[in-house]
Amino acid sequence: MFAREVDSSDIIKGALADVIFLPVDCEKGEGPAIAAKFSVRGYPTFYAVNGQGEPVERWIGYEGAEGWARSVAAARADTRTLVAKKTAFETAPTAALALSLANDAATGYDFPVSVKYFKQARELDPARADEYTGNIFMYMYYGADDGAFTFDEIRAEADRMLAAADAEAGDRVDIASMIVQVARKQDRVADAIPYLTKGLEAGATLPEDSPAARTVRSLKVDHALLVEKDAPKAVALRKAMLxxxxxxxxxxxxxxxxxxxxxxxxxxxxxxxxxxxxxxxxxxxxxxxxxxxxxxxxxxxxxxxxxxxxxxxxxxxxxxxxxxxxxxxxxxxxxxxxxx
Amino acid sequence: MRSPLLAGALAVLILGAAAAATAADDHGTATYAEALAQAQQQNKLLVIDFYADW
The missing domain is CATH 1.25.40.10 (Tetratricopeptide repeat domain)
Structure with a gap:
């Protein structure tokens, strides 16, 4: 998605105007060696490095041109290395530093540390609390695979997101899907049923071509399995998704x-x-x-x-x-x- | 609104969303060493997009 927009988005072009930009295909040419040097673990991963090759900022995923440009702007606004930023945060914590360190940890798949910094950013910058809560929830979800977060911790963040006035139907569907997946892994299915039900209610308001439509169909499979206890129906619904x-x-x-x-x-x-x-x-x-x-x-x-x-x-x-x-x-x- | 964070980042981490190759001609770089030298000379940051074409 980033590649599609890099040549068409004025926002991205603007962000690139004052930096040197290098796309690296991690499976071709020097790509694998460079990716290994930077410990790349998922795609896309972005690094902003200084002239000595030291990381100043790094983040994983592409959330749209505006968010991407904000990350580049953050790197340009504070060109200290991530190592220096970590030291600075210990004595003079700021939301900007917390966000840099949270993204750094998330890029390294260290989700507990990432969540710790995002929570600190949320405390330091309440005006952007909803945005940070989204990050916290998402990285708790990923961290749950390794047992880093309990269902109750993740549910608490889901509740914060759902309570936000601007949470729309697509968000509610995504949150329901993620909560159900965590609940199944942690044997808390009964606690996830209300989220599943509300997610389906929200999904019913979405058009068939909505980006969340596939997730809605997946929730219907979960509902058949977990609520209706109707395995043949679940199998039929799952086949219909193929x-x-x-x-x-x-x-x-x-x-x-x-x-x-x-x-x-x-x-x-x-x-x-x-x-x-x-x-x-x-x-x-x-x-x-x-x-x-x-x-x-x-x-x-x-x-x-x-x-x-x-x-x-x-x-x-x-x-x-x-x-x-x-x-x-x-x-x-x-x-x-x-x-x- | 539908959170771009969830929609975008989930696609990346769960589905392994891939980016297609992007021409770097406008930015005048071909290899990491060359790009880094350019960043050093111009006192700019080097932004690297690590992607896989699948």
């Missing part, structure tokens, strides 16, 4: 089978479909991945022997992938436990 001819597309077949596995529904068909993906796929690495999905489904269905056979085939296809060997050990342990 593109035309998905049953001939190995990646889509695997994606659907994996969803079935994660939700412990429709496993018999899921196994058939993922084995079709194995047949249709031409790349050994992909076939190995699909066999891993098939093996996991076998395990879930109680067929440890077949799970072992399939993961052994995956290892043959991709002998360098340590993960598959770990999977084999897991399936063998399950078989031993079953027999024991």
């Amino acid at each position: 593109p035309e001819n998905w049953e001939q597309d190995p990646k889509r077949l695997n994606q659907f089978a994996w969803w079935c596995l994660q939700n412990d529904v429709n496993l018999e068909e899921a196994e058939v479909l993922v084995m079709r993906a194995v047949e249709l796929s031409e790349a050994d690495g992909d076939r190995a991945n699909y066999l891993d999905t098939a093996a996991e489904i076998c395990l879930k269905r109680g067929n440890c022997e077949e799970a072992i056979a399939r993961i052994r085939k995956a290892i043959e296809l991709a002998p360098d992938r340590e993960y598959f060997k770990e999977q084999l050990a897991k399936f063998e342990a399950a078989l031993t436990q079953k027999k024991g």
